[in-house]
Amino acid sequence: MIHPARAHVGWIGESVKRHELQRLADEDLMTLVDGKDPLAFEVFYERHGAPAYSLAQRIVGNAQLAEDVTQEAFLSIWRSQAGYDPARGSVRSWSLGIVRNRAIDALRRASTPAPRLDLDDEVTLESQSAGELTDAEAIRRETARRVRGALRRLPQEQSQVIQLAYFGGFSHSEIAEMLGVALGTVKGRMRLGLEKVRASIAEGMSVSEASEVLP
Amino acid sequence: MSETARHEEMRDDLAAYALGALDPDEASVVAEHLASCESCREYVRWLGPAVDLLPASVAQVEPPERLRESLMATVRAEAADAGSVQAGEPPARSERRRWGDFLLRPATALAAIAVLAAGAAVGYALHDDNPERIDVPAEATGEVPAGAVSASVEHGAGGAAVLHVERIPALDRDRVYEAWAATGDQVEPVLTFRPSRSGAFNGVMSSDLEGADAVLVTEEPRQVGATPTAAPILKATL
Numbered sequence: 001m002i003h004p005a006r007a008h009v010g011w012i013g014e015s016v017k018r019h020e021l022q023r024l025a026d027e028d029l030m031t032l033v034d035g036k037d038p039l040a041f042e043v044f045y046e047r048h049g050a051p052a053y054s055l056a057q058r059i060v061g062n063a064q065l066a067e068d069v070t071q072e073a074f075l076s077i078w079r080s081q082a083g084y085d086p087a088r089g090s091v092r093s094w095s096l097g098i099v100r101n102r103a104i105d106a107l108r109r110a111s112t113p114a115p116r117l118d119l120d121d122e123v124t125l126e127s128q129s130a131g132e133l134t135d136a137e138a139i140r141r142e143t144a145r146r147v148r149g150a151l152r153r154l155p156q157e158q159s160q161v162i163q164l165a166y167f168g169g170f171s172h173s174e175i176a177e178m179l180g181v182a183l184g185t186v187k188g189r190m191r192l193g194l195e196k197v198r199a200s201i202a203e204g205m206s207v208s209e210a211s212e213v214l215p
Numbered sequence: 216m217s218e219t220a221r222h223e224e225m226r227d228d229l230a231a232y233a234l235g236a237l238d239p240d241e242a243s244v245v246a247e248h249l250a251s252c253e254s255c256r257e258y259v260r261w262l263g264p265a266v267d268l269l270p271a272s273v274a275q276v277e278p279p280e281r282l283r284e285s286l287m288a289t290v291r292a293e294a295a296d297a298g299s300v301q302a303g304e305p306p307a308r309s310e311r312r313r314w315g316d317f318l319l320r321p322a323t324a325l326a327a328i329a330v331l332a333a334g335a336a337v338g339y340a341l342h343d344d345n346p347e348r349i350d351v352p353a354e355a356t357g358e359v360p361a362g363a364v365s366a367s368v369e370h371g372a373g374g375a376a377v378l379h380v381e382r383i384p385a386l387d388r389d390r391v392y393e394a395w396a397a398t399g400d401q402v403e404p405v406l407t408f409r410p411s412r413s414g415a416f417n418g419v420m421s422s423d424l425e426g427a428d429a430v431l432v433t434e435e436p437r438q439v440g441a442t443p444t445a446a447p448i449l450k451a452t453l
Contacts, residue, residue: 020377028408028416031391034437035407038294042287053278055270067282078290083437085388086409093267100270144271151272165236166269172236184227191230198265 014039022046026091027084034083041078048092049074052099059103059167060110069106073099104169143201150200158193161186222254229255233262350379353430353451364414368430368451376420378406378430380449383414386434393435394420395443396427405430407439427453 021029021043029047032040052073057066077084077098088094151159164170164178172190176183225248231237232245249256353366364383370376378394386392386409394406405420424430432449 024418028418031408031416032418034391034409035439036294036297038287038291041290042283045283045286049278049283050275051270051273053282054273054275057276058270058273067279070278071282071286074286075289078293083388083409089263089267096267096270143268144275147268147271162234162269165231165234166266170236171238172231173238175236187227187231190234190236191227194230194233194262194265197268198262201264201268 018043027086030084030091033078034080036078044077045074048095051092052096055096055099056103059100059169060107065106065110066103069103070099072106073102076102100166100169107169146201147197150197153200154193154196158189158196161189162193162197165190222252225255226258229259230262233259233266235266351430351451351453353432353449356447356450364449366432366449366451368424368453370424370453376405376422376424376430378408378416378418378420378432380408380410380416380432381414383410383416383449385410385414389437391435391437391439392416393433393439393443395431395433395447396420396422396424397429397431398427402431402442404439404441407435424453429453 018039021032021040024032024043026044026047029040029044033044049070053066053070056069056073057063060066060069073095077095084091084094151162154162160179161172161175164175165172170178172186173183176186179186225245228237228241228245229249232242237245249259349371350367350369353368355364364380366378366380366383368376368378380392383392391407391409393404394408395402396405403422405422405424406418408416408418410416420430430449430451430453431443431447433443433445433447435444
């Protein structure tokens with residue numbers, strides 16, 4: 001028996017198909033993207049474009065370069081023969097991983113110094129009032145708030161190595177040289193910091209919930 | 216060094232590995248260790264969300280509209296060049312291939328004939344609360360264990376045809392499922408999909424199935440051709 005809401009599905013043109021696509025789970029949407037459906041790809045971009053562009057801008061520290069990186073990353077997803085594999089994790093973390101790699105490559109190509117590594121200003125984060133948020137968006141923002149809080153609470157030396165590695169794309173040996181500390185010290189700080197962030201995320205939220213509410 | 220101490224020391228490397236901060240040689244050593252150590256794999260899995268959620272700490276900024284315009288212009292042009300199905304348009308009639316071509320393949324002919332024979336006895340439409348939309352159950356054909364998969368095709372009233380699938384077997388990375396609309400001896404591809412981890416999928420087909428006799432689902436290579444390469448595993452007789 002189909003759900004009554006589905007019984008009224010009427011699909012003639014693009015706008016109706018877009019509505020249907022917007023209701024699909026990420027994994028199902030990716031199947032259509034893999035099948036080279038441009039409208040499915042546009043819906044995929046609508047869902048993940050802003051977090052991707054935000055991450056790219058955070059890494060490269062330059063709006064124009066971030067735009068180039070985001071375009072390059074999304075086109076690589078569109079053109080990919082391999083496609084999305086659910087075993088790699090959520091669609092959001094998979095696509096952001098691609099954006100991060102492209103951004104770090106661009107940073108290295110441009111030989112520009114990594115952007116500032118302090119945490120972003122909370123004021124710039126939210127432009128939409130709470131009343132306008134969907135439940136999913138509200139959960140995402142709560143998760144974002146929790147992660148930012150966790151990073152802020154870390155001792156500076158732990159937060160620093162995590163951010164140099166993740167957003168700066170530096171290896172632990174490069175970080176050790178940069179900071180003038182032993183390699184083991186860098187790895188120890190990474191571990192302690194990540195374990196604390198992980199514990200903070202889990203407070204009041206299951207692992208599966210946390211995985212589903214990527215930024 | 217005790218086993219516990221060895222794992223404890225390894226955890227520093229695992230955190231750096233999860234962050235992508237190891238040099239390539241070291242990353243290979245850790246990956247090799249992970250392949251044989253469940254305890255360390257569990258630790259990396261546990262740590263995963265801490266890394267995956269790091270982008271959440273970033274200020275969210277809206278990309279400029281020109282980025283979407285530029286991206287979609289490229290995507291639509293490439294899709295048109297590749298002859299892929301455009302939004303709202305079923306494949307052109309010329310893209311359809313004769314179902315008989317597939318039946319003539321020796322490896323699949325017997326299985327397909329069995330499917331068609333079985334389909335003659337099952338698959339009548341079940342009407343739901345809306346008399347204009349019908350939900351046709353699809354029958355497993357023996358290519359998958361009986362009762363393992365549940366599927367139906369919802370169509371009619373001039374609306375979209377929608378495929379609902381549950382508990383369909385997982386696929387290798389280079390494989391997909393393809394739904395085909397069969398009309399007489401012709402078939403046309405109407406939906407390519409990979410199921411979720413739970414084996415579920417719901418998707419809109421590129422045809423409203425008007426005039427079609429059946430919907431068949433086959434397992435195909437990722438680059439789906441114009442005709443099926445395998446016997447159907449599901450069939451819904453419309």
